[in-house]
Amino acid sequence: MRRGLPSILVNVIWRTLLVMWRARRRVRREGRIAPTEVSRVRVTTLPTDLDILRHMNNGRYLSLFDLGRWDLLERTGMSEVMRRYGWYGVVAAETVTFRKSLELWQRFDIESRLLGHDDKTIYLEHRAVVDGEIYARAIIRSRMLKRAGGTLSHTELFAAVGRPEGLPEVEPWMKEWADASALPSTRAAAPSTWV
Numbered sequence: 001m002r003r004g005l006p007s008i009l010v011n012v013i014w015r016t017l018l019v020m021w022r023a024r025r026r027v028r029r030e031g032r033i034a035p036t037e038v039s040r041v042r043v044t045t046l047p048t049d050l051d052i053l054r055h056m057n058n059g060r061y062l063s064l065f066d067l068g069r070w071d072l073l074e075r076t077g078m079s080e081v082m083r084r085y086g087w088y089g090v091v092a093a094e095t096v097t098f099r100k101s102l103e104l105w106q107r108f109d110i111e112s113r114l115l116g117h118d119d120k121t122i123y124l125e126h127r128a129v130v131d132g133e134i135y136a137r138a139i140i141r142s143r144m145l146k147r148a149g150g151t152l153s154h155t156e157l158f159a160a161v162g163r164p165e166g167l168p169e170v171e172p173w174m175k176e177w178a179d180a181s182a183l184p185s186t187r188a189a190a191p192s193t194w195v
Helices: 012-030 058-076 078-085 154-161 172-181
Strands: 039-044 087-098 107-117 122-130 133-146
Touching: 012 039, 012 058, 039 058, 058 078, 058 087, 058 107, 058 122, 058 133, 078 087, 078 154, 087 172, 133 172
Parallel strands: none
Antiparallel strands: 039 107, 087 133, 107 122, 122 133
16 A cells, blocks of 8 residues: 555646646736746645655755746746747756755745846756755756757847846856856767766
């Protein structure tokens, strides 16, 4: 006999759908937020989020930060435009830094905001925050693609959604990190050779 919460109830997909539904309701009630504003989603650490040490699994942070991205996309109106044109975003690179552990049933906020862009990608920041204190932070580098095929240019993106006012330049270390962590393109060879 299985015990505990059924996995279907705590799977990230259901949390994502709930976040998207709530974000759409907030847009109807409060209006859209600017792309450079911080969005916040309240989350609870569930048993399925834990690792063997009984705190939030390091990989789960990135899965839950997706919730913050969906909230930001819905509340800025970006997801509506993406659906209309058949666009979608994929994570090209991410880095996460941990400060404190999140424990079982601990409530925290996922704070998300757009940081800026370079010539090919968009940069976002996500934070796990408890009572105003950062527990973990992730920097995400995301590419926009077209369902019809190909990469979406910033020219096309900003023509459809407008270029956000006050969008700062990406900090130099982020560009250096992106360059240093990049893999070859999908058209180039990428053999797994250990040096």
